[in-house]
Amino acid sequence: MDLIVSLVVAAVLLLAGLLFGRAAEKRHYADLKRREAELRNLLIFNERRLPADVVCSRAVLVVGSAVIAEDYFKHAAASMKSLFGGRITAYESLLDRGRREAILRMKERARTLGATMIFNVRFETASLSEDRSGSRPMFSAEFIAYGTALVP
Amino acid sequence: MIYENPPLPEDVNVSRDSVLGEFLRLLVALIAIVAIAGTMLYFLGGWLARFVPFSAEMSWTGDAVLGFDLQEARDGESTQRYLQSLADRLAAEMELPDGMRPSAHYAELDVPNAFATLGGHIVVTTALYRIMPSENALAFVVAHEIAHIEARDPIAALGGGALLGLGLTLLGRDAEALAPQVAYLVLNGYSRRAERRADAAALEAVRRLYGHAAGAAAAFEALGAHEGRAGRIPTFLSTHPATQERIAALSDAAADWDRTSQPLLPLAVSTRD
Amino acid sequence: MELTNLESVPGKTIVKHLGLVQGSTVRAKHAGRDILAGLKNIVGGELKAYTELLNESRQEAIERMVAQARAAGANAVLNVRFSTSNIASGAAEVMVYGTAVLVQ
Numbered sequence: 112m113d114l115i116v117s118l119v120v121a122a123v124l125l126l127a128g129l130l131f132g133r134a135a136e137k138r139h140y141a142d143l144k145r146r147e148a149e150l151r152n153l154l155i156f157n158e159r160r161l162p163a164d165v166v167c168s169r170a171v172l173v174v175g176s177a178v179i180a181e182d183y184f185k186h187a188a189a190s191m192k193s194l195f196g197g198r199i200t201a202y203e204s205l206l207d208r209g210r211r212e213a214i215l216r217m218k219e220r221a222r223t224l225g226a227t228m229i230f231n232v233r234f235e236t237a238s239l240s241e242d243r244s245g246s247r248p249m250f251s252a253e254f255i256a257y258g259t260a261l262v263p
Numbered sequence: 264m265i266y267e268n269p270p271l272p273e274d275v276n277v278s279r280d281s282v283l284g285e286f287l288r289l290l291v292a293l294i295a296i297v298a299i300a301g302t303m304l305y306f307l308g309g310w311l312a313r314f315v316p317f318s319a320e321m322s323w324t325g326d327a328v329l330g331f332d333l334q335e336a337r338d339g340e341s342t343q344r345y346l347q348s349l350a351d352r353l354a355a356e357m358e359l360p361d362g363m364r365p366s367a368h369y370a371e372l373d374v375p376n377a378f379a380t381l382g383g384h385i386v387v388t389t390a391l392y393r394i395m396p397s398e399n400a401l402a403f404v405v406a407h408e409i410a411h412i413e414a415r416d417p418i419a420a421l422g423g424g425a426l427l428g429l430g431l432t433l434l435g436r437d438a439e440a441l442a443p444q445v446a447y448l449v450l451n452g453y454s455r456r457a458e459r460r461a462d463a464a465a466l467e468a469v470r471r472l473y474g475h476a477a478g479a480a481a482a483f484e485a486l487g488a489h490e491g492r493a494g495r496i497p498t499f500l501s502t503h504p505a506t507q508e509r510i511a512a513l514s515d516a517a518a519d520w521d522r523t524s525q526p527l528l529p530l531a532v533s534t535r536d
Numbered sequence: 537m538e539l540t541n542l543e544s545v546p547g548k549t550i551v552k553h554l555g556l557v558q559g560s561t562v563r564a565k566h567a568g569r570d571i572l573a574g575l576k577n578i579v580g581g582e583l584k585a586y587t588e589l590l591n592e593s594r595q596e597a598i599e600r601m602v603a604q605a606r607a608a609g610a611n612a613v614l615n616v617r618f619s620t621s622n623i624a625s626g627a628a629e630v631m632v633y634g635t636a637v638l639v640q
Contacts, residue, residue, distance in 0.1 A: 129282075129283065133282075151268060151270070154266055154267065154268045154555060155268065155555060155556050156266070156553055156555055156556060156635045157556055157615045157617070157633060157634060157635050158543060158553070158614060158615055158635050159543060159615070160543050160544075162264055162266060163264070164264070184282075184286070187286070188282065188285070188286045188289070189564075189623075189627070191286070191289040191290065191293055192285075192289060192564060193564035193566075193627055194293065194566065195289065195292070195566050196563075196564055196565050196566025197563065197564065197566075198278070198561060198562065198563050198596075199562045199563065199564055199623075199627055200277075200278045200280055200282070200285065201282065202562040202623060202627070202629070203276060203277045203278060203560075203561075203562060204277045206276075206560060206562065206629060207276050207277050207560075210558070210560075210631075214556075228266065232556055233617070234558075234617075234619055234631065234633060235619065236619060236621040236629065236631065237621065238621055238622050238623055250623060252621070252623075264550070264551075264552075264553070265551070265552040265553065266552075266553045267552065267553070267554060267555065268554070268555035268556075269554055269555070269607075269608045269609060271557065271604050271607060271608060272603075272604065272607045275559065275600045275603050275604050275607075276558070276559060276560050276561075276600055
């Protein structure tokens, strides 16, 4: 009897994770695409050397950060995949979204300053929830994108 | 010098595979592997455990009945002696190996149950004894437990469970979450085989002792009737599943029973309380 | 496709700067290798299984970055940088990023 109950609970959680997770992801991607289209004319490079003909009144450090967490379905899928090895596709979209969000926030910050280009863009990713006791906790990660915005 | 940011393709860093499809495939593969590996580990553990000599098992447990808090029945000495003599007579018919002598215990418990544990100890509860309709039924139950001891089932279950647990731990923390369910399924499947073997050996034993195998089915019927009255599953039936085929097999064994020339014997020690 | 972590490609001039490109992968090693690595934690030394895992991941991440650069119309990537982070389940994410450029 306990077996059936725990199986049903797990199935419900998985289904909730799958449906709500997919919906949230779709919404986020639509939002990302929209904002990226708006901010496409704010250029980013990870070079340090500025253009020879640059006109810049101010150079400001801009940072964008985002924290993304997984849902129950991704958690289960990644656990199973890590038993067999190979690419964990469940996390790829999660990390992609997080990074793009961080870049967008950095660009938005630069846009409020009136900048047109950001140079020497760098990334950092930090994985949170590193609790080693018991079964693996829900994975979440913080993404930072930072660079120097050139205000003309 | 041209500085620009052309739009980049969406699908480079993200795979567009079906997430649900892959998940289901992995789940099926994982369940299959755990089921197969679990059964193999349990079987291997049992096979290895049977190499431990019975003398070692006996000297290790001594008089203790492991896995059970044994309360000797009040005023049960005569019943205990009766059970022991019955076990001895059955053991003689079953031609147990040298040094294997089952010890019978009569335990105070209001749940009908009988089981065999490490070291050749057999326990019969007061509740089971009281509902046995005849000595033939009781003898079948005792012979069934002796058959488990002869097949070294207690120590095999211990070894199998240990190896299965070890295997699941090695597989990782995620497999540990599945552990109770896997253990339940593996034990259920395996124990049916052991139970059928013990039934067959017990039928043979009572046939040799009494000349017929009637009364065996009566033991299960009595337990089933008790369940109907008490409204809960007797422990004996839940750990010794009384499937239709099992009862049918026992009834078939009594097909050649001649009721008049081979009467069923009453219990030697009455259960008047 | 030329890859360099310098600011320029030596001997060539940059014609177009095409912006940031990145590639990333998340990979896990299978349970068997994980157990062996766990035992290695007792005796010490190089965890060959994980070295292999990260090498494969880096290769794939570089290939993805190159694919993005190619789609942008570049023939070189400058200022290549790596970033590795730990994903709690014995998996690691490797990210590579740089600036895509057209050189002559």
